[in-house]
Amino acid sequence: MSAKLAIGFVSVASVCVAGLAIFLVNASQINSKINRDFGANKVKLEQLQGELEEKAKTIASLSSERDQLVTERDQLVEENDELVALNAEMEIEITRISVSRRRALVRDVTRDAGFTQFELVEIDQTDNPVGPPIRHRIEGDILKIDWYELRWRSTVARNDPDRSFPIFLLRGLYGDKESPAQARQSLDPNTPEVTLDARGVPPEVYNRDGRVSAREAVIWERFWDVSHDPELAEGFGVESASLNSVGQQIRPGYEYEWVITGGGSSHVISRPIQSDAEPAS
Numbered sequence: 001m002s003a004k005l006a007i008g009f010v011s012v013a014s015v016c017v018a019g020l021a022i023f024l025v026n027a028s029q030i031n032s033k034i035n036r037d038f039g040a041n042k043v044k045l046e047q048l049q050g051e052l053e054e055k056a057k058t059i060a061s062l063s064s065e066r067d068q069l070v071t072e073r074d075q076l077v078e079e080n081d082e083l084v085a086l087n088a089e090m091e092i093e094i095t096r097i098s099v100s101r102r103r104a105l106v107r108d109v110t111r112d113a114g115f116t117q118f119e120l121v122e123i124d125q126t127d128n129p130v131g132p133p134i135r136h137r138i139e140g141d142i143l144k145i146d147w148y149e150l151r152w153r154s155t156v157a158r159n160d161p162d163r164s165f166p167i168f169l170l171r172g173l174y175g176d177k178e179s180p181a182q183a184r185q186s187l188d189p190n191t192p193e194v195t196l197d198a199r200g201v202p203p204e205v206y207n208r209d210g211r212v213s214a215r216e217a218v219i220w221e222r223f224w225d226v227s228h229d230p231e232l233a234e235g236f237g238v239e240s241a242s243l244n245s246v247g248q249q250i251r252p253g254y255e256y257e258w259v260i261t262g263g264g265s266s267h268v269i270s271r272p273i274q275s276d277a278e279p280a281s
Contacts, residue, residue, distance in 0.1 A: 102168050106143065107255040116141050116175065116250060138175030146171045146180065146245035148223055149264055156237035168260050169220065176247070 108119040121133035148169040174180045219226055219236050226233050227241035248268040250256060257269040 140175035140177035142176035
């Protein structure tokens with residue numbers, strides 16, 4: 001009986017040992033598989049972490065680019081606003097430069113013994129006379145006209161419509177054979193001195209329904225003081241004050257249009273007078 005039990009015990013032990021061996025083999029295989037899977041998953045995890053870091057960098061870069069684009073957009077909007085304002089200023093400046101601010105016609109030209117006689121009448125933008133015509137005589141055949149020119153500071157010109165353009169005060173007429181002082185004797189005995197614009201008041205062409213400020217009157221009266229005193233000029237809003245002139249030979253049979261633009265440039269247009277007489281048959 002004991003021999004049989006021993007044999008049975010040995011058989012059971014063999015089976016257990018065999019089962020344990022199989023279990024250990026399986027456990028080893030499972031552990032190997034787990035290790036392999038873990039390693040593979042670790043690699044994938046590292047890859048995913050790398051991809052996540054790259055995407056985070058991409059997101060950060062895109063966010064930075066977005067912020068930069070927003071900044072550039074704001075700058076463009078600001079620059080556009082500045083350009084719009086500058087364009088408006090340029091349009092005003094173009095108008096200021098191109099618009100004729102003083103115009104006069106020289107006509108009825110005659111010559112006699114080295115002297116030239118003529119009539120001068122100032123006209124407005126619609127060709128209507130501004131004041132009565134002046135009949136005058138100069139020595140020589142080149143007529144010179146000079147004027148005081150007053151320019152306002154840009155800040156004043158932008159903010160005050162009445163001072164948006166330079167102002168020109170016509171001073172006198174004279175010929176090339178005489179000085180301005182000699183030429184101021186008029187042909188009209190009621191006008192002993194030829195001065196196109198009265199001193200101390202704005203020219204009639206600038207008269208705004210009779211409104212003449214005390215400031216303007218002082219500027220005209222103290223023109224050369226304003227020209228020489230920077231503090232005085234700044235107080236009046238004046239950028240510059242100077243004397244300019246233009247000359248043109250005048251001939252019988254022609255009339256001449258003299259123009260000063262808002263920019264201060266001047267020119268003279270010569271036109272032959274067309275006779276209304278019919279040609280002889």
